[in-house]
Structure formats: C-alpha cells, structure tokens
Amino acid sequence: MPLTPHRSLLKTMELFADLDEASLDDVLQAGHVRRLPKDMLVLAQGDPAISCHALIDGRIKISQVTPDGAQVVIRYLGPGQMYGTVAVLMGIPLPADAIAVVDSVEMHWTAAAMAELIERHPRIALASNRITGGRLVDLQARLREIATERVDRRLARALARLAEQAGRPSGDGIEIDFPITRQELGEMIGTTLHTVSRTLSAWEEQGIVESSRRRIVVRDLEALTLLAEGSASGS
C-alpha cells in the first residue's frame, strides 16, 4: 500500500473507470492519500459533507445510529469503493458514520476539488449516477428482504454476500477477511446478537459455518445460498 498510488489504481474505481490516462492523472493530483488506523471514525453522521473518499486498502463500515441509540449497519465496503460522495453531491449532512474496521488506506478529495473534477471530466457525473443508482437498487432489494423474510434467511443472505465481497479462501472454506461481531451481524439484518448467535450455533452443528470470536468461516456456501433462496425452512 504505497502512499503515492499509481493511476492504475483509480481505474479500478467505478467512478473513474471510463477516464483516459491524462484525466486519471488529473484526478490523482487533486486527491490526498491517508492511513486510517483500525477503529478510526473517518466520517461522522450529522457532520457537513466536505470530502469524497475512496478506499484503497482495508475495510470500512457504514452505519447509522437511530435517535434512541440503536445501530444499523448500512454496508461494508472494500478497496475501490467510494463513500461520503452522495452527501457531497447533494450538499446535505452526512447520513451515516464511516468507521475503519481494520487498518486501512484511503484517498480523498475536498468537495471543491471534486466539483472541479466533475466540471473538467463530465463522465464522472455519469459514473456517479450509475453507482448511486446501483446502490439504490440494492437497497430496495434489502428493504424487500427485511420486510418479508425471516431472520435466518436474512442472515444466510448477509453471510453469502460477505463471503462473496470480503471472502478469503481459507483451507476448508471462505473466511470473512475482517473481524465482525454477532452484534454487527445483527445490525446488518435487523435482529439481536442473541438470535444471530443461536442461528450461527445451529449452522455450526450442521457444518455450514464455523466461527469464533470476531471471525467467521463459511464452510458450505452452497447450503447457505440454499437457505437464503430456498422456499421452505431446512430442518
């Protein structure tokens, strides 16, 4: 993780994917690289949105706090994904917290710099549209799931998604490559850590997953997907 990244790095980001080399250099010039130590609160819900961020390495958790203190995890993101951008483009306060869950490296731009970049490279605006649209569609799907499906199915789906997005092959399965607690899992799917723990224990007996403190290995992704999609229970 070099502190002066190459433009090829930006190419992996959807927002800049369709820019030519010169434009990428322009974007690179305008941004700053920074280390984010584990547990750092990178963006705080309610603060004015004054910067756009792109994760280069590591893992960031985006979560909201409800007025009465309950947490909801909106999403986890990995290298190449951007955050804090929507609020900047809209000129509204940040709708959520962003926290580094492992030591990470990011690139960031001031709101003004990003505005200029968009001015100079209008394709960025189109890409932004695509990205936001994609997230909108995802969120609609999640809304549908949480409104209609049982906890165990939602958990299965969440784990399958995590395995796909943040999975590292690990001997006898796919390991989620960052530490995650039962609590956080619960906050992702709208349930309590207790229910998550119970469900996970049951699945562990069936050899579908394996877990320990802050660590989860998916042993049988197929079974998990079946639980997520399958119509009925699965005694």
Next chain:
Amino acid sequence: MPLTPHRSLLKTMELFADLDEASLDDVLQAGHVRRLPKDMLVLAQGDPAISCHALIDGRIKISQVTPDGAQVVIRYLGPGQMYGTVAVLMGIPLPADAIAVVDSVEMHWTAAAMAELIERHPRIALASNRITGGRLVDLQARLREIATERVDRRLARALARLAEQAGRPSGDGIEIDFPITRQELGEMIGTTLHTVSRTLSAWEEQGIVESSRRRIVVRDLEALTLLAEGSASGS
C-alpha cells in the same frame, strides 16, 4: 391537464429545475404526453428499461414482487416526480412495477432521447445525481426504521408521510388523495393487512384517524407524528 403542456410544467420537476427556457423547450420537444387510466401497469418489473417517465397528474405506485409472490410497496409518487429513470441510466432491467392508482397523465422520453438531452444539457446529469442521492438517503432511513421500529410506529410514520405528500385538506382533517387499501399500507411497512386494520381501528377510537373502504383521513396529525417519533408506546 392539457395534452400539450407548457414548459413551466417541467420547471416543477427537479430533474429539469435548473434549465433555462430554451433548454426546457428542447426537453419538451423530445418527450411525449400520455394518459394513464387507473390500474394501468405502466412499467413492469423485469422488463428492459427503455423509457424515462415523469408524472404530470395523478398518482403512481412503485412496487416489487418477491420471488414467492409477496408484494412490497417501494413508494407512491405524485405530480412532478419521475420514475423509471434510474434503470435507464444504468442499463439494467426495471427493478419494480409502476401502476397508476388513479387516472393519471405522464410525460415520457425514450432512453435514446434522454441520453441526447443529457448530452446537450449536462446539468440534467447533476440533477439526476441529486435526486437519486436523495432517494438513497430516504431509503436508508426507511431501512433503519423497518429494522428497528415497531409496526405501529412505522404505520404512524407512513401515514404522516402520506398526509404530507398526498394530503388534501378535508373538512375535519387531511385526506389521503388516492385510494389505498389496508393491504397496500401493510406492504409499505412490512406487515399484514390484519395488523394494519387493528391498529387503524384503535387509532380511530382515539380520534387520530378516520377511515373507510380505501379511504383514509388523518384527523390529528400531531398525535400521529408523536406516535411516530415519541420514545415510548401510547396506551
């Protein structure tokens, strides 16, 4: 509702809000006006997205069907709001159905025409970003609500929102200006029509709402808002 609307109409639409007169005429030229009879399925989930739509008059319901047949109402929209746009910009199949819940009038553009308009008037792309971003933020809030709050509170919130967005003053309260069933209310907040019916009955006793077949009048918006925001129950 004339079939050849004036450009001032477009000005009320966020997507075109910051265009000058000439540009508005250009947009107007490129579009088509159409009547939508009540119950018409305007867009069908899964179909390719080949057009952008703007509602001029009436009311449209956007809803998804889950694989196993359950419905989820994503949102209702009124005059000035656009739909079907995100999928076009992203080149993906339509993620939801759009149904006219009353006789309506819309304007629509082919995907190609819209692409040209954006080319000629780049501000549209920025506005689109803002709109999509706004919806994203809204959806996140809804996700949080549905994941953490009780049914009665969610219902209170949904009704308050409807009263605000689609309320028509009516003698002794605010009437939702389009027909809506208990079933649909349930699909908006992720519950069954039975629970909605019971809750509504209780509120009717307390004089907070008044309802009959497909018709709802909010009599005491303040009490409703209190139920939505207030910390505890409300014996």
Next chain:
DNA sequence: CGCCGGGTTGAGCTGAGTCAATCGACGTGG
C-alpha cells in the same frame, strides 16, 4: 339480488426479543 372485494375481529401460535447467568479468549499491567 347475489357476488365479490375489502374490512373487521377473535383465538391461538410462534419467532424472535428480553432478561439473565455463565463462559472463554485476549490483552494488559504488575
């Protein structure tokens, strides 16, 4: 006049939340 779509209401069940006790693994400081 009879049908049908929407609404109401009761009875009972159960998934999942709450409360509570216990355990085990880290990490830290003495």
Next chain:
DNA sequence: CCACGTCGATTGACTCAGCTCAACCCGGCG
C-alpha cells in the same frame, strides 16, 4: 509469566408482538 479485567459469545427461561387461521360483515356493482 501470571492474574485480572474486559469484551464477545453462548445458552436458558420467559414473554409478547405480530402472524396465521378463520369466521363474518358490509357496500357497491353487475
């Protein structure tokens, strides 16, 4: 290197919000 404190996980017992099943009502329309 060990003892202790803390944070996360597990598990049991109990409770209850809200779902399911079911019967019935009402009003508009053909």
